[in-house]
Amino acid sequence: MPDRVRIRGVLYDIDGVLVTSWREIAGAAAAVRRIRESGLRRAFLTNTTSRTCAEIAERLCGTGIEVEPAEIVTAARLTAEFVRGRYPGAAVWVLNHGDIDADLAGLRLDEERPDVVVIGGAGAEFTHAALSRVAELMLDGVPVVAMHSGLTWATADGLRIDAGAYLPGLEAAGNARIEVVGKPAAPGFRTAAGLMRLEPAEVVMIGDDLYSDVLAAQDVGLTGVLVRTGKFRPGVLASADRAPDHVIDSVVDLPELLGGSVGAGELAVTDESE
Secondary structure (H helix, E strand, O other): OOEEEEOOEEEEOOEOOOEEOOEEOOOHHHHHHHHHHOOOEEEEEEOOOOOOHHHHHHHHHHOOOOOOHHHEEEHHHHHHHHHHHHOOOOEEEEEOOOOOHHHHOOOEEOOOOOOEEEEOOOOOOOOHHHHHHHHHHHHOOOOEEEOOOOOEEEEOOEEEEOHHHOHHHHHHHHOOOOEEOOOOOHHHHHHHHHHOOOOHHHEEEEEOOHHHHHHHHHHHOOEEEEEOOOOOOHHHHHHOOOOOOEEEOOHHHHHHHHOOOOOOOEEEEOOOOO
């Protein structure tokens, strides 16, 4: 008989679940609104590192998905908190695609003489020269922190590789380990649950990435829900040696999965995907 857990909050991935290239996935706004009206708590956990929390909230609101900046938990926001605690007062070089300085409050940014390197989202800034410098700094003993280790993200024009594709090579060339803060690392999920004032076991994580979103969340104790939108590929699910707690076609199906009245909140967790 499957275990039943009391669900009190939903943690949403954004790209590929709610929007693709900042266009609403059909029905997402209505589904999110219905779940919010049920009284379940929520947060939005994203590895997006090209926009600030305020900008992401504004873009989502523009698609009809109403959110507040405080509900957005970006990898940049998590990383800034981590670096302030681990390396207080350090000079930081941020290699990232996009201007996210507003979410890096409290960090002393210095590209020329960094004490710490922070790697964000991949983009045109990830040049041969820049990546070579990161490796050289690592060899000189400068610690490197990655905002996340996601491999890809979905766009309207197809998949794009992300920072996670570079990290193993940098670790090998730099002969040092890179600390990862955002998804799929555990701190991001725990912090997001804490922002909702909930325990991980009380939270559903819905994402389009089997490994970075869903299985990683399940490892922390959240209930995982995989959607067949965004970067979802059937072959990835078929070849996995572990199963998500649930698989649904899109976020539109989440209210029904959570219960007829949504607010009922009891969800069966089984060992096999549905």
